[in-house]
Amino acid sequence: VGSDYIWPRTSMKIARKHIETVGKLGKVVGEEYYPLGHTNFNSLINKIKVAKPDCIFAAVVGGSNVAFYKQLKAAGITGDKQFLLTLSVTEDEMTGVGGENFAGFYSSMKYFQTLDNPNNKKFVEAFKAKYGKDAVIGDVTQAGYLGPWLWKAAVEKAGSFDVDKVVAASPGIELKTAPEGYVKLDPNHHLWSKSRIAQGQPDATFKVVAESPELIKPDPFPKGYQ
Template sequence: KLTKPKVIFATIVGGSNVAFYKQLKAAGIDLSKQVLMTLSVTEDEVDGIGGENIAGAYSCMKYFESIQNENNKAFVAAFKKMWGEKTVIGDVTQAAYLGPFLWKMACEKAGTFDVDKVVAASPGLEFKGAPEGYVKIDENHHLWSKTRVGRAKPDGQFEIVYTSPELIKPDPFPKGYQ
């Protein structure tokens, strides 16, 4: 607070986010006036943090519940019907939903449940039915997805302010970080 940084880049993970954002607000940090970017807060974490404590902060994810496409509208409606209207859906939840569909596609392509053959069959698979939209599996077995930046709202949702125009090639092992 004393140094008045232009940007706060938060890399906190898990439950520590709850205390961090509540303490920022208690210290008088106004995230509508102070730029804060995180790579680890989704709607799931905001549920514990409280929308009023994180409103105005930016988060970078591949999925937000507020994505406007037909796949996501159907996914959110079905999820809330099953788990309740107050249930929030974050990036991890959507990934857990998406994973079995990709596994099924790889098993069908391999013609078996043999793990080695399924893994070998997965590169190049494309799936247009994901809640986040079109995705594909890279040769490195990670997912090509769009990158999105959302701004947290007091209601616990994110207003998407940026979506990459194309899918981003996954680079899980960048040189220099091994």
């Protein structure tokens, strides 16, 4: 299930190819998309109850997440009974969704506020000192923080503010101070990062349960998945 625009549809296209063809993991029993801002998921929930899927793979975004997870819980579809993995719930969304409505479900991101490394501990402490103890940091927030530092490093490498020169200098740029640990820029301008899966907790935090052993080469639309 996803919001109706290119990112969720592309993500699901890749997922279906992996589930049914490349990984041969099973069969997709349903695929649904809803307009941005959609808040009534009752018909979808009825379909889920009938299909009884082993996994719900979700890319619902923004405010729709609040309605989606609250309605799932109200219908008795909870983390202790149903496996669900999403690509679009970070600590930011949890402030609206509520930990009690997401507890037991899983989210796949490259960054979670609870990451246990020196870079992140320092970053979280400084962030909360500036924005308040209740402020949370999600994957998108961390990405916003990385951008200017990566640009700065590329400018210094290029010795110029000229856009074309900065772009040409960007492949291979490394950032060892990233809250997520360590990243580097690929020639395609995406980041090499680790992938992480975390389980939502009742207090609206995440517990990391899996992590890729190495950085993953960024490939937005892998060969064989088109």
